[in-house]
Amino acid sequence: MTEDRKLLQPFSTVVSVALHVLVAALSVGVLSKLFLGGWGTGDICVADTTASSSTKPTGFAPEQGASVDSVPRYCVEDPSSHQRLLDQLDRLPFLLLLIAVLFLLNRLLQGAARDGIYTLQTVSRLRLLGWWVLLGSLAAEVVQANAKAALIASLAESKDFSAASWLGMWTPPYLAVLTALGLLTFARITRAGTAMREDLQGVV
Numbered sequence: 001m002t003e004d005r006k007l008l009q010p011f012s013t014v015v016s017v018a019l020h021v022l023v024a025a026l027s028v029g030v031l032s033k034l035f036l037g038g039w040g041t042g043d044i045c046v047a048d049t050t051a052s053s054s055t056k057p058t059g060f061a062p063e064q065g066a067s068v069d070s071v072p073r074y075c076v077e078d079p080s081s082h083q084r085l086l087d088q089l090d091r092l093p094f095l096l097l098l099i100a101v102l103f104l105l106n107r108l109l110q111g112a113a114r115d116g117i118y119t120l121q122t123v124s125r126l127r128l129l130g131w132w133v134l135l136g137s138l139a140a141e142v143v144q145a146n147a148k149a150a151l152i153a154s155l156a157e158s159k160d161f162s163a164a165s166w167l168g169m170w171t172p173p174y175l176a177v178l179t180a181l182g183l184l185t186f187a188r189i190t191r192a193g194t195a196m197r198e199d200l201q202g203v204v
Contacts, residue, residue, distance in 0.1 A: 045075040074155035089147035093140035130183030137176035145170035
């Protein structure tokens, strides 16, 4: 499998290093908050990107022919536990998704280097990665949109948490969906290549 291992470089090494660095940084951040303090302290802020005003904000001078709008940004100095949870749900989903995707991608590349690219194991891991990116990106976006809408509703008198409010915050992850569909397509191509290789080996 030496040739397959060479084909996967340097991408395999980059993914492995990125995964270990990200996990290490996250672990250091969590441990520092637990033992050095800072967990559950400080104010939180959230911007309501669905609302804007034509009132010119002070301190911003647009060029001639351009205009600048105001977008409300709500902050609270002493947030409740519920508000802190919503703030974390607005931040964590995509970070966790990134770590999971890097883990599955690293597992895919290491397995392909060990077992070969055109194997059923590689096809299975590639398919799993594709489905994880597809469903995970959609789920992360839904969680983030709901958390942000709920947090804004708790900070703004004029806002209520409803289906319309979180849909306004929801941004379809087009790039992630296209990437996932591409991975699933390549899984089918690799499966076909695996079958062809098995047929050729049977003939020989």
